[in-house]
Amino acid sequence: MTLDARPPSARVDAMKDGSMTSLAALARFARALLASAGPRARTAAALVAAGAVLEGVGLVVLVPILALIVSGGNEAVRAALAGVGLSSQSGQLALLLAAFVALMALRSLVLHARDVTLADLQARFVEDLRIRAIDTLAAARWSDLARLQHARLTSLLAADMQRVAASAQYLVQGTVAALMLLVQAAIALWLAPVLAGGVLLLMAAAGVLLLARAGRTRDLGGRLVAANLSLMQGAGSLLGGLKAALAEGDTDRFTQSFAAAQRGIRDHQVAFARASSASRTGFAFAAAAAAALVIAAAVLLAVPAPALLTLVVVLARMNPPAQVIQASLQNLFFGLPSFESVRALGDDLPTAETESAPVRTPPAGPIVLDHVSFAHPGSAGLRALSVTLAPGAIVGIVGASGAGKTTLVDLIAGLLLPQSGVITVGGVQLTGGARAGWRSQIGYVPQDGYLFHGTVRDNLAAAGCPPDVLADALATTGADAVVAALPAGLDTLVGDRGSRLSGGERQRLAITRALLRRPRLLILDEATNAIDVAGEAAVLDALAALVPRPTILIVAHRRESLSRCDQMLALADGSVTSYIPS
Numbered sequence: 275m276t277l278d279a280r281p282p283s284a285r286v287d288a289m290k291d292g293s294m295t296s297l298a299a300l301a302r303f304a305r306a307l308l309a310s311a312g313p314r315a316r317t318a319a320a321l322v323a324a325g326a327v328l329e330g331v332g333l334v335v336l337v338p339i340l341a342l343i344v345s346g347g348n349e350a351v352r353a354a355l356a357g358v359g360l361s362s363q364s365g366q367l368a369l370l371l372a373a374f375v376a377l378m379a380l381r382s383l384v385l386h387a388r389d390v391t392l393a394d395l396q397a398r399f400v401e402d403l404r405i406r407a408i409d410t411l412a413a414a415r416w417s418d419l420a421r422l423q424h425a426r427l428t429s430l431l432a433a434d435m436q437r438v439a440a441s442a443q444y445l446v447q448g449t450v451a452a453l454m455l456l457v458q459a460a461i462a463l464w465l466a467p468v469l470a471g472g473v474l475l476l477m478a479a480a481g482v483l484l485l486a487r488a489g490r491t492r493d494l495g496g497r498l499v500a501a502n503l504s505l506m507q508g509a510g511s512l513l514g515g516l517k518a519a520l521a522e523g524d525t526d527r528f529t530q531s532f533a534a535a536q537r538g539i540r541d542h543q544v545a546f547a548r549a550s551s552a553s554r555t556g557f558a559f560a561a562a563a564a565a566a567l568v569i570a571a572a573v574l575l576a577v578p579a580p581a582l583l584t585l586v587v588v589l590a591r592m593n594p595p596a597q598v599i600q601a602s603l604q605n606l607f608f609g610l611p612s613f614e615s616v617r618a619l620g621d622d623l624p625t626a627e628t629e630s631a632p633v634r635t636p637p638a639g640p641i642v643l644d645h646v647s648f649a650h651p652g653s654a655g656l657r658a659l660s661v662t663l664a665p666g667a668i669v670g671i672v673g674a675s676g677a678g679k680t681t682l683v684d685l686i687a688g689l690l691l692p693q694s695g696v697i698t699v700g701g702v703q704l705t706g707g708a709r710a711g712w713r714s715q716i717g718y719v720p721q722d723g724y725l726f727h728g729t730v731r732d733n734l735a736a737a738g739c740p741p742d743v744l745a746d747a748l749a750t751t752g753a754d755a756v757v758a759a760l761p762a763g764l765d766t767l768v769g770d771r772g773s774r775l776s777g778g779e780r781q782r783l784a785i786t787r788a789l790l791r792r793p794r795l796l797i798l799d800e801a802t803n804a805i806d807v808a809g810e811a812a813v814l815d816a817l818a819a820l821v822p823r824p825t826i827l828i829v830a831h832r833r834e835s836l837s838r839c840d841q842m843l844a845l846a847d848g849s850v851t852s853y854i855p856s
């Protein structure tokens with residue numbers, strides 16, 4: 275345990291600050307939920323209000339029923355019922371009971387419609403958030419994406435989203451309970467203003483105490499978000515390095531850090547459960563004391579029996595919604611950091627294109643880089659680079675590790691924007707709509723030739739592709755032999771990240787997928803290094819023979835991979851030397 279060295283006044287100020295920022299966060303969350311609901315929010319609000327009013331009317335009807343049973347009935351009510359031909363006490367009681375049952379039946383129907391509508395709103399809210407998170411990723415700049423931790427995304431899309439869904443549920447539940455409580459409080463005030471006023475004051479005091487702890491609860495939620503993130507990081511490192519760790523007998527390192535992160539999660543969850551249970555216990559104690567006080571005071575104030583009985587019923591019914599509000603608020607404050615983490619993704623990944631220019635494909639012609647510079651954070655990168663790549667040329671890019679080969683390729687692909695200088699294709703500068711249009715002309719194959727868990731056909735994005743075009747592309751890369759050897763041919767599942775295939779087979783399929791896009795620029799970034807030398811030579815020969823031939827950029831360290839190049843770009847110290855190989 276750590277001692278808080280701050281003076282008490284500073285602690286109170288910090289608590290107020292924490293509560294205010296937590297309330298502001300709660301308001302942001304509520305606004306986001308309302309915005310996602312759109313016009314459906316009005317239907318939901320109407321159903322919630324109707325449910326609360328029907329609950330209130332049902333309670334009010336209890337007064338004449340109890341009056342009829344206990345003291346022969348209220349004069350005005352009896353006269354009104356006699357006016358419609360019901361003069362016997364049993365007849366009047368039967369009518370009032372029938373009205374009560376009808377009201378409760380109507381209330382049940384409204385509550386059913388309300389609950390379905392609210393569940394729909396919650397589900398849509400989380401769906402919107404998930405889709406927006408993926409849209410944010412898809413529209414982000416590559417330079418920002420490269421900095422993003424994968425574990426953060428996994429944690430955000432799984433654990434945080436689940437907690438946001440739970441928070442939405444708590445917000446809705448709490449709001450419904452608050453409305454119910456308001457209606458019940460109004461009835462209690464009508465039945466016995468002084469007594470009910472006292473009880474409401476006690477409740478308000480409990481509410482203030484609860485809000486005063488909001489900052490601390492939210493802080494606990496924030497720590498849980500951080501602990502979940504380190505759990506995901508642990509899982510990611512374990513999965514990424516599992517094979518090497520198994521081979522080296524070094525799995526303990528991973529399992530220990532994973533277990534430590536898991537312990538962190540458990541500690542925060544238990545701390546929250548302890549805090550909620552303490553406030554629930556305090557709340558139950560206060561409710562029991564308030565009920566005892568009310569009954570004692572009612573006897574002293576000689577409140578009439580039917581009113582007292584109804585008051586007791588009303589107060590008893592106020593207890594569950596009050597408890598729901600208490601639990602919902604606590605869980606909400608605990609869950610808010612997850613929502614903030616989801617929102618922060620949009621701030622960390624601003625949209626790439628600020629221009630809303632229409633997408634247009636740059637015309638045919640050379641790719642020209644004119645005094646292009648790009649520095650990564652930490653200042654490594656490329657300086658004032660000028661080079662021209664002719665259409666259909668096979669261009670090799672060489673240089674030591676870290677020389678900037680991938681940076682150059684990313685600039686030419688439009689993934690990175692030059693910080694100074696310009697890049698043009700066919701004379702059109704690669705910005706805005708032209709940059710977006712250029713992407714549709716590119717086939718990009720990175721070293722790991724990314725495949726996802728699906729069939730070969732799915733991975734080639736070959737649905738609807740004419741069979742002869744598919745067969746040509748497969749033959750060009752030698753993937754036809756790979757497919758022929760698979761148990762279900764094109765319909766064979768390749769496993770997670772293509773784990774059922776060899777590195778070279780994955781690369782052949784990845785190049786086939788790029789070719790099926792009929793690219794004007796084919797980028798092979800160490801994309802053939804897992805294929806045997808003879809096999810690579812055959813693939814490169816077939817690519818060189820393509821008609822029409824795309825401009826082919828080959829980043830490679832192996833001399834054999836570069837033997838067909840028309841032009842070489844040698845990178846060193848952020849500068850480039852362009853030469854024609856002899």
Ligand SMILES: Nc1ncnc2c1ncn2[C@@H]1O[C@H](COP(=O)(O)OP(=O)(O)OP(=O)(O)O)[C@@H](O)[C@H]1O
Binds near residue numbers: 678682
């Ligand atoms: N996102 C980034 N943030 C900061 N620095 C980066 C980033 N990406 C690359 N760098 C740095 O920029 C330099 C060039 O990197 P780049 O990946 O372009 O080199 P490369 O020539 O492709 O290297 P390799 O052959 O090892 O793949 C390196 O010093 C690298 O550390």
